[in-house]
Amino acid sequence: MSYLLVLVGIAGLGFGAMWLVDGASRLALRLGMSPLVVGLTVVGFGTSMPEFMVSVLAAGRGSGALSVGNAVGSNVMNLLLVLGAAAVIREISVVRRQGELNRNILFGLLPAIALLVGAWAGFISRWLAGVLLLMFAAFIWSALAEARHNRGARQVVSGSLSRQVGLTIAGMVVLSLGAESLVRGGTALARGFGVSEAVIGLTLVAFGTSLPELAASVMAAAKGESEMSVGNVLGSNVFNLGLVVGSAFLVRPSQVPTYIIRQDIPLLAVVTLVLGFGVLRDGRISRLEGIGLLMVFAGYLAFVVVRGG
Numbered sequence: 001m002s003y004l005l006v007l008v009g010i011a012g013l014g015f016g017a018m019w020l021v022d023g024a025s026r027l028a029l030r031l032g033m034s035p036l037v038v039g040l041t042v043v044g045f046g047t048s049m050p051e052f053m054v055s056v057l058a059a060g061r062g063s064g065a066l067s068v069g070n071a072v073g074s075n076v077m078n079l080l081l082v083l084g085a086a087a088v089i090r091e092i093s094v095v096r097r098q099g100e101l102n103r104n105i106l107f108g109l110l111p112a113i114a115l116l117v118g119a120w121a122g123f124i125s126r127w128l129a130g131v132l133l134l135m136f137a138a139f140i141w142s143a144l145a146e147a148r149h150n151r152g153a154r155q156v157v158s159g160s161l162s163r164q165v166g167l168t169i170a171g172m173v174v175l176s177l178g179a180e181s182l183v184r185g186g187t188a189l190a191r192g193f194g195v196s197e198a199v200i201g202l203t204l205v206a207f208g209t210s211l212p213e214l215a216a217s218v219m220a221a222a223k224g225e226s227e228m229s230v231g232n233v234l235g236s237n238v239f240n241l242g243l244v245v246g247s248a249f250l251v252r253p254s255q256v257p258t259y260i261i262r263q264d265i266p267l268l269a270v271v272t273l274v275l276g277f278g279v280l281r282d283g284r285i286s287r288l289e290g291i292g293l294l295m296v297f298a299g300y301l302a303f304v305v306v307r308g309g
Contacts, residue, residue, distance in 0.1 A: 005185025009208070012178020017215030020046050020171025025225055026164045037100075037143060037231065046172035046216075048239035050179030050209040055248040058201075064254035068124065069201025070209060071240040071248075072264050073304075075108075077210040078233045078240075079271050080297035085214060086221035086229045087290025093226050094283050100146060101283070104234045105276030107139040111241035112269045115261060122258040129250040136242025143235075175212040183208040198257045202264065202304050230280075237272075259307070267300070 024046075028037075051074050058067040086092060094101060111132050118128040186204050195204075213236050220229040275293075285293075 002185040002188040005181045006189075009178045009180070009182025009185060010211075012174050012181060013211045013215045014178075016171045016173070016175030016178055017212060017219050018171070019167045020175060021216050021219045021223065021225070021228065023164045023167030023169075023171060025220070025223070025228060026159060027168060028228075030161065030164065037146060045235070045239060046168070046175060046212070048213075048236045048244065049172060049176040050183070050212060051236075051240050052244045052247065053176065053180065054183055054205060054209055055244045056251060059248035059252050059254065062252065062254060063197055064124065064249070064252075064256045065196075065198040065260070066201040066205065067248045068245060068256045069198045069260055069264075070205045071245045072260060072268060073202035073206025074210045074213075075112075075237045075240050076264070076268050076271060076300060077206055077297065078213050078237055079268075079275055080293045080300065081207075082210065082214045082217045082233050083230070083275070083285060084290045084293030084297060086217045087285040087293070088287055089218060090221045090224065090226070091287055092221065092230060092285040092290075094230050094280070101230070101234075101276065101280060103142065104139075104231075104238070105272060105280075107135070107142070108234055108237040108241075109269060109272050109276075111135050111238070111245070112265050112272065115241065115245070116265050116269070119256065119261045120258075122261060123253070123255050124245070124249040125253045126250055129246045129248075129253070132242050132246035133250065136238060136246060139238045139242060175215075179209050179212055182211065196308065198260060199304060199308060202260070203301065263307075264304075271296075 051071055055067040055070050058064075058070065083092070114128065114131050114135065115124070118125070118131065183205050186208050187200060191200070213232055217229040217232050220226075220232065
C-alpha cells in the first residue's frame with residue numbers, strides 16, 4: 001500500500017503541475033499580470049498547500065518537529081533543488097524584475113530571522129506565530145500592490161476564462177492530493193527504518209511537499225516562463241515560513257528541536273542571501289550555477305542524514 005501511495009502521488013504531482021502552470025500563465029496574460037506576480041501568489045499558494053496541510057496536521061497532533069522540519073526543509077529544497085533543476089533545464093532570466101526580486105527575497109529572509117531570534121530556545125509560541133502571519137500578510141499586500149501598479153495590457157489568449165480558472169484550480173487540488181499521497185506512503189516507509197520525525201520532516205516529507213514546486217517550476221522553465229519559475233519558489237518560501245509555520249503553531253505552540261532553529265534556519269538564511277544577492281545579482285541563473293545549486297543541495301541532504309536527530 002505504501003508503494004502504491006508513492007506512485008499515485010508522483011502521478012498526481014505531474015498532472016497537477018502541468019494544469020496549474022498552463023492555467024495560471026494564460027490567466028496572467030489575460031489579466032495583464034506579470035508571470036512573476038502570478039508565480040508569487042497563485043502558483044506559490046497552490047504549490048504550498050501540501051506543506052500547509054501536512055504542517056498544520058502535524059502541529060495539531062503535537063508533532064512540532066515534523067511540522068517545522070517540513071517547512072524549513074521545503075524552503076532549502078526550493079532554493080537549491082527546485083531552482084537548480086529548473087536552471088539546468090533552461091537558463092533562468094528575470095533581468096527586468098530585479099527590484100521585485102530583491103523585495104521578495106527580503107520577505108523570504110525576514111520570517112527566518114524571526115524564527116531564529118524568537119525560537120532560539122526551541123519553542124515556537126503563539127506570539128511568534130502571529131508575527132510570522134503578519135509578515136505573510138505584508139508580503140501578500142505588497143505583491144498585490146505591485147500587480148496593480150505594473151498591470152500591463154490584457155492579451156488575447158486561446159481558451160476560455162472558465163477553462164483557465166478551472167485548470168488552475170484543478171492543478172492546485174491534484175497537486176495537493178498527490179503530495180498528500182506521496183507523503184503518507186513515504187513517511188510510512190521511512191518510519192519502518194526507525195528514522196526520527198525531525199529527520200523525516202527535513203528530508204522525506206520536505207521533499208514530498210516540495211515536489212509540487214519542483215514539478216511546477218520545471219514545467220514553467222521548460223515553457224520559457226522563467227519569471228513564473230522564480231516567483232513560484234520565492235512565493236512558496238514566504239508561504240511556508242509565514243503562513244504554514246505561523247498557522248501551525250498558532251493552532252498549537254510547542255517545542256521544536258533546537259538544531260533546526262540554530263543550524264537549518266541559519267543555513268536557509270545564508271542560502272537565501274547568496275542566491276538573492278549573489279547568483280541572481282545579474283537577474284540570471286545559468287546552467288552551470290544550477291548544477292552548483294544541486295551539488296550544494298546534495299551536500300545539505302548528506303549533512304542532515306549524517307547528523308540524524
